[in-house]
Amino acid sequence: MAAPKRNQKKNSGRRRDAFSRFASSVSRLAGKPIVFAMACGIIVVWAASGPMFGYSDTWQLVINTGTTIITFLMVFVIQNSQNRDGAALQIKLDELIRALEGAENALLDLEELGDVELEKIRQEYEELAAKAREELDKIDEGQRSPQPANR
Numbered sequence: 493m494a495a496p497k498r499n500q501k502k503n504s505g506r507r508r509d510a511f512s513r514f515a516s517s518v519s520r521l522a523g524k525p526i527v528f529a530m531a532c533g534i535i536v537v538w539a540a541s542g543p544m545f546g547y548s549d550t551w552q553l554v555i556n557t558g559t560t561i562i563t564f565l566m567v568f569v570i571q572n573s574q575n576r577d578g579a580a581l582q583i584k585l586d587e588l589i590r591a592l593e594g595a596e597n598a599l600l601d602l603e604e605l606g607d608v609e610l611e612k613i614r615q616e617y618e619e620l621a622a623k624a625r626e627e628l629d630k631i632d633e634g635q636r637s638p639q640p641a642n643r
Contacts, residue, residue, distance in 0.1 A: 515572040
């Protein structure tokens with residue numbers, strides 16, 4: 493079976509929308525140790541400024557509002573990155589399944605099945621794995637030499 497046709501225009505497959513590029517950049521940046529250190533630094537500065545502001549409600553509101561806004565926005569940024577990464581990984585796995593001789597092509601779109609269907613297929617593969625382990629155990633037992641008795 494031939495691979496699906498791809499657009500051959502130069503760089504046409506590399507263009508992403510602005511939000512996807514932004515989400516990738518922010519996700520990469522947010523995962524760096526320096527960003528974690530900066531966040532810790534902000535918290536230390538905020539905590540140290542508490543006595544200066546008398547631990548007021550406004551002082552508390554600043555950190556609460558800031559962290560809430562950042563968390564809210566990061567949920568969408570990270571979800572976008574994970575969705576794109578997951579889709580790319582799924583396509584790569586689908587291509588491997590499609591390209592392997594004897595592979596079960598019906599598995600190409602498992603992510604589209606419901607929970608009941610997925611569980612049935614998972615059970616089938618667990619049974620296949622158990623049978624394969626039994627066969628390996630039989631082979632291992634046949635190759636072992638009798639152990640001398642300890643005296």
